[in-house]
Amino acid sequence: MSKIVSSDKVNDYLERYMEGVDKRNPGQPEFTQAVREVASTVFPYIADKPKYHENQILERMAEPERAISFRVPWTDDKGNVRTNRGYRIQFNSSIGPYKGGIRFHPSVNESILKFLGYEQTFKNSLTGLPLGGGKGGANFNPKGKSDNEVMRFCQSFITELYRHIGEDTDVPAGDIGVGGREIGYMFGQYKRITNRFVGVLTGKGLEFGGSKMRTEATGYGAIFFLRNMLDQHKNTIEGKRVLVSGSGNVATHACEKVLQLGGSPLTMSDSGGFVHCPDGFSQEQIDWVKELKTVRRGRISEAADEFNNITFHEGRPWGVEADCAVPSATQNEINGDEAKTLIKNGIKAVAEAANMPCEQAAVDAFVDADVLFGPAKAVNAGGVGVSGLEMSQNSARIAWSEDDLRKLLENMMNDIHNSCVEFGNTSDGPVDYLAGANIAGFVKVADAMLSYGHV
Numbered sequence: 001m002s003k004i005v006s007s008d009k010v011n012d013y014l015e016r017y018m019e020g021v022d023k024r025n026p027g028q029p030e031f032t033q034a035v036r037e038v039a040s041t042v043f044p045y046i047a048d049k050p051k052y053h054e055n056q057i058l059e060r061m062a063e064p065e066r067a068i069s070f071r072v073p074w075t076d077d078k079g080n081v082r083t084n085r086g087y088r089i090q091f092n093s094s095i096g097p098y099k100g101g102i103r104f105h106p107s108v109n110e111s112i113l114k115f116l117g118y119e120q121t122f123k124n125s126l127t128g129l130p131l132g133g134g135k136g137g138a139n140f141n142p143k144g145k146s147d148n149e150v151m152r153f154c155q156s157f158i159t160e161l162y163r164h165i166g167e168d169t170d171v172p173a174g175d176i177g178v179g180g181r182e183i184g185y186m187f188g189q190y191k192r193i194t195n196r197f198v199g200v201l202t203g204k205g206l207e208f209g210g211s212k213m214r215t216e217a218t219g220y221g222a223i224f225f226l227r228n229m230l231d232q233h234k235n236t237i238e239g240k241r242v243l244v245s246g247s248g249n250v251a252t253h254a255c256e257k258v259l260q261l262g263g264s265p266l267t268m269s270d271s272g273g274f275v276h277c278p279d280g281f282s283q284e285q286i287d288w289v290k291e292l293k294t295v296r297r298g299r300i301s302e303a304a305d306e307f308n309n310i311t312f313h314e315g316r317p318w319g320v321e322a323d324c325a326v327p328s329a330t331q332n333e334i335n336g337d338e339a340k341t342l343i344k345n346g347i348k349a350v351a352e353a354a355n356m357p358c359e360q361a362a363v364d365a366f367v368d369a370d371v372l373f374g375p376a377k378a379v380n381a382g383g384v385g386v387s388g389l390e391m392s393q394n395s396a397r398i399a400w401s402e403d404d405l406r407k408l409l410e411n412m413m414n415d416i417h418n419s420c421v422e423f424g425n426t427s428d429g430p431v432d433y434l435a436g437a438n439i440a441g442f443v444k445v446a447d448a449m450l451s452y453g454h455v
């Protein structure tokens with residue numbers, strides 16, 4: 001193929017490429033949205049690098065190496081037989097074993113897991129560790145289920161999945177609806193079936209091979225990245241008012257790190273609405289929310305009943321005036337109009353701690369307004385990064401100290417930030433972190449694929 005250079009030609013090529021992706025993946029809007037986001041920044045970069053076109057690298061990258069779907073039967077506490085659908089998308093193993101979380105949520109389907117597995121491939125590459133990309137889950141709703149029901153579901157899920165995973169093949173972790181409790185049940189069943197104690201899942205309890213700092217890693221890492229973006233642009237996180245959405249693992253630890261670095265976390269949310277604390281949440285309040293969500297499994301609105309300086313509101317928190325936003329709940333939770341409101345209210349930086357929380361219109365609005373925009377695959381890579389370190393500790397049968405792991409996490413987030421700056425620097429505006437993260441993640445995976453020939 002001849003060299004593609006003009007931007008018109010690049011756009012033509014992108015549109016033809018996306019036509020093919022759309023045609024091959026009907027009814028999978030989240031997945032095609034994620035592919036377009038990557039392709040629109042990678043195509044200009046590879047325009048004058050024919051080896052990637054001739055070897056159909058982007059085409060092959062958009063096709064999972066393997067997509068497994070399976071039946072998950074289980075029995076509820078009343079003795080009724082229930083059936084859910086489980087999945088594992090083994091997306092790309094070019095630079096290491098498949099690695100990515102398991103999500104339990106009623107919205108789970110193939111499109112969402114393919115988008116997450118695709119993104120995970122680039123994210124894992126950015127960590128600098130030898131990790132491929134994958135994602136899995138089930139359309140199971142853990143809300144309102146008893147511990148025993150969750151245990152039976154996890155056991156049934158792993159009774160099928162165990163044959164597809166392994167410490168050198170595919171190493172799942174947690175995600176929405178899958179925390180320490182669920183990982184414990186799944187690891188217990190894996191060990192029982194295979195009679196092997198190996199690092200096949202990450203996010204495990206500290207008593208059975210888990211890593212210190214794993215629970216905190218995604219939220220803390222996201223705020224390290226936000227701090228780095230602000231520092232890079234001669235600003236600081238100190239004194240900044242930060243909007244956080246979600247109230248799960250990522251959100252609560254993001255709030256905690258904002259507080260530790262001298263900022264004020266103003267909001268948290270769940271699917272029922274958001275809570276607002278104009279003074280900024282205290283550590284005591286954040287701990288209270290952690291307990292609410294992981295032990296009592298209650299609703300975020302209860303925080304307003306408990307604390308005088310917290311109010312509850314329906315909807316999402318993006319109308320509150322603040323300096324930074326860290327969406328930490330789920331995909332597509334900031335739309336174009338909400339982005340415009342944030343911009344009108346003077347937002348300076350947005351760091352995507354959840355996966356693809358900003359719709360394309362929102363991303364475009366932030367970039368057009370020169371708001372610093374940190375994409376998920378860079379911002380939330382600390383979680384999988386420490387998961388990678390958990391795998392290393394499991395292989396060597398050792399446990400590193402919290403201090404060592406905190407430093408490793410912080411250094412990893414600095415390195416990821418530097419890679420984004422290297423590939424995303426612009427002469428006349430803020431760093432283009434979106435292009436920087438996509439290209440830095442792409443290059444390593446693409447070059448490994450070139451080495452393997454057409455596999």
Ligand code: NDP
Pocket residue numbers: 174175176177178179218246247248249250251269270271272328329330331353354355380381383384
């Ligand atoms: P949790 O299950 O711990 O928490 C999820 C939070 O998001 C809950 O507060 C939940 O509220 C809220 N939420 C979920 N769906 C919706 C919705 N449709 N509308 C509004 N709120 C919603 O998950 P995590 O904190 O682990 O994950 C959050 C995000 O971070 C996800 O995008 C995940 O993929 C991403 N991520 C997580 C990593 C990790 O290490 N855990 C690593 C990298 C990315 P409710 O209880 O009402 O459902």
